[in-house]
Structures are given as structure tokens and as C-alpha cells.
Amino acid sequence: MRFKLLLIILSSLAFPAVAAGGFSSSSSQATEQAHFKPEEIIFFAKKVEKAMAEKGARVAILARMGRPPAELPEGMHFTHVGFAIYSEITKSDGQKIPGYAIYNLYQKDDKPDVSNLVQDYPVDFFAGVAKLEAGILIPSPELQARLLEVISSPTYQELHDPNYSVIANPFTLGRQNCTEFTLDVINAAIYQTKDINIIKANEKAYFEAQPVNVNPFKLILGSMFSAEVSTSDQPGPPVTATFEKLVSYLHKYDVGSQSLTILP
Template structure:
């Protein structure tokens, strides 16, 4: 293989690696459906029954948009949202109990921009690569406070539409689904909508996940994928981001009575 072809191949492989990582972000379910509708419906119902059996009025729910083998070390779930026990109106005008999912999703045609979107467990799990769910069940007191925040203008106020897959949770420049979740959690804990106070407490008490991807891949990713940005990270240290796992560890340490569980088919 001549040197130019070898360089082109290296860049192609790096781009494919970054694209796979980028595709694991907070996007709605696309055309890649790995499971039958019956499997997705059955798994969604199992997740709902698991949360209901725990008495969860609100929980933090996570899914696997990519196989674990395609994700950086230390990362497992790829999208996080709030599941809120609600009275849901069906298409035939019936009212049934169930969970509504409060998401931060990337826009399909503007992946570096996000919106707050409400959907349901079947929608949430429709495009997963693996039927596995992570659930964080906060303490009853924190659940009560979270319900108040989610139902208030604070939930939208804490949304920053400037999306980055690896958003730095200690700054306000960019945001992803896990950072928004963390900000809402801390708004409930500290009973404030002041983002500066929230960030000060996150810097003091929350341990973020290092992004274990080489600086060259991150640089290349930011060149080719709009949803990958390193502009909100210090240049002299490894980028960090919030994950389902780090939020779970944070609540288990500071929210007595919180619980982290995994649901499999």
C-alpha cells in the first residue's frame, strides 16, 4: 500500500470510530431498529413494571444506543432521561397510568442543537442496540423535589440548546442529556434555579467521567461531527463529561436511600 493510501485509510478508520461514538448520543430513534416491535414493547413494559414495583414516582432512566464494545472506557449507557409516573391519555381517549419520559434530544438535521421532548418508554427504547436499561431511583424526598422542578419553568430554564456529546458538566457553554439531568437533580437538591450556584456545587461534589479517547480522535471528531466539541474543556487536561454511572455514584453518596438497578430482558 502506498503512503498516501495508508494515510487515507487511517483517517477513514478514525472517522468511522468517531462516527460510531457520535451516533451514541441523545438522538431520537432512527431507522436502525434492532428488535421487533413485540420485543421493544415487552421490554418497555418490564422496565415500567420494575419502576412501579419500586414505588418510583420519578426515576432516571438510561438506554444503550450502541454496544458497549463501541463506547469509550467507563461509559456504558448512551442516553439518559427522567421517567415520571403519570396519567397518560391514549389515542382512543382512555386514561391509563404509566411513565412519561422527559428527554433532551439532538435535532436530526442539527445535531449540535437540542430540544426538550416528551415521549414514552416504547419510543425511548425503539432504536436501542441492546435491550438493557439503567434505572436510578432517588430517595422519596428527592423524588418529591424532582417532580416539583420538572413541573416548573426551571426544567426548561436549565436547558442549554448548544449540544455536545462530551459536554463539560462544570461549565455552561455546552450541554448534553446527562448534564441537563444532573443540573435538574441539583436544582432539586439545592432548591434553586440559579445555574451558577448549581455549577459551583457540581464542581465541589460531582466527580465527572474522563473521556478516554485520544486527543487526536477528539480533534478529528470536532472537525467532522458537529455534535462533538472540545471548546468547553480546558486545553491542559483530559475532557470530562457526566454519565449515567457518575450520576448514580453521586446520588448513592449524597442522597441516602437512592438505588441503582439494571433491567435485562
């Protein structure tokens, strides 16, 4: 018992934000605590939804802040991203209403180093956030149309690698997090391919990853004691994909893409 407690403390020291949850966690997980009143979350989630609708976004990349920014490594701000898709939603009483559904890669509750593809709604997406701030990246109309095709095809599932690492390297295979998966789907749409080798080659050539600015010793401890921290897919200095880097990537190569931040 004392030994287990020691391991938890050490992993928290090594990677505090990871040990406390808040990255690609589903809001239904026990580790995802409510930091705001339900009405605050509901109002904010609807505000985000309406902002995307006002822009006419059929597909947007949505980001949330699962941890306070001060607890995150340098260069990292948002902790989870997913696709927001304008949808026809069928309520449990059969009534059909228009709104956004969110397509996520979430860590499993009982196995944080394994992920699932889960569809939920904006209020679920923001339920456990540490700060009410949303990042929205709206691709160009052409890329939105291509993304709709990919997300509605078997390719979407085929691009998912369930082996999760919170700092997954976007240029290599073997580990994947929500942002790398989002990047892979975006590039499957851009290059109209489901060949992961073509996707990775182009990401290596054109996508700029975020260096993981964490003390190497802390990183070793994190990978030893936190299941969701792995360096197995990091052949050199660790790098990962972030929402901010996705924004830079599309702003550079997808003419007509736009990004905005929503606050309460």
C-alpha cells in the same frame, strides 16, 4: 461528493459511535434503526416500566444503550438518560391510563449540535437501542418530590442549553448533553435553586465526572468533522457526565436512593 465522503469516513474514524448516531437521538430519527423486533422492544419497555412501578418510583432516571458497549470509550456504558415520571396518560381516544412518561433532551435530527426537550414513552425511548439493557436510578422519596416540583416548573425549561456536545463538560457552561442536563435538574432539586452558577459550583465541588478516554488526536478530528463533538467547553483534559457517575453521586449523597439494571 468524494470530499464529503472523506469527511464522513474521517469523523467515523475519530469518533465511531458518534458518527453512527445512537446517543441522544430520538427513536423517530432516520439514523435510529431498529435492532430488535417490535414485540421485543414492547415487552422490554413494559418490563422496565413495571420494575419502576414495583419500586413505587414517581420519578426515576432511566438509561439506555444506544450503541454496543465495545464501541464506546472506556468508562461509558449507557448512551442516553432521561427522567421517567409516573403520569396520567391520556390516550388519543380520551381514556386516561397510568404509566410512565419519559422527559428527554434529544439532539435535533437535522442539527446534531442542537437539542430539544422532548417527552415520549418507554417504547419510544428503547425503540432504537443496540442492546436490551436499562439502567434505573431511583432517588430517595424526598428527592423525587423535589424533582417533581422542578420538572413541573419553568425551571426545567430554563436549565436547558440547546448547544449540544456528546462529551459536554458538566462543570462548565456553553455545551450540554442529556446527562449534564439531568445532573443540572437533579441539583436544582437538591439545592432548590434555578441559579445555574450555584448549581455548577456545587457540581464542581461534589460531582465526580468521567474522563473522556479518547486519543487526543482522534478527539481533535472528531471535533473538526462531527458537529455533535465539541471541545469548546473543555478547558482541560475532557470530562463528561455519565449515568454511572450519576448513580455514584446519588448513592453517596442521597440516602435511600437505589439503582438497578433490567435485562430481557
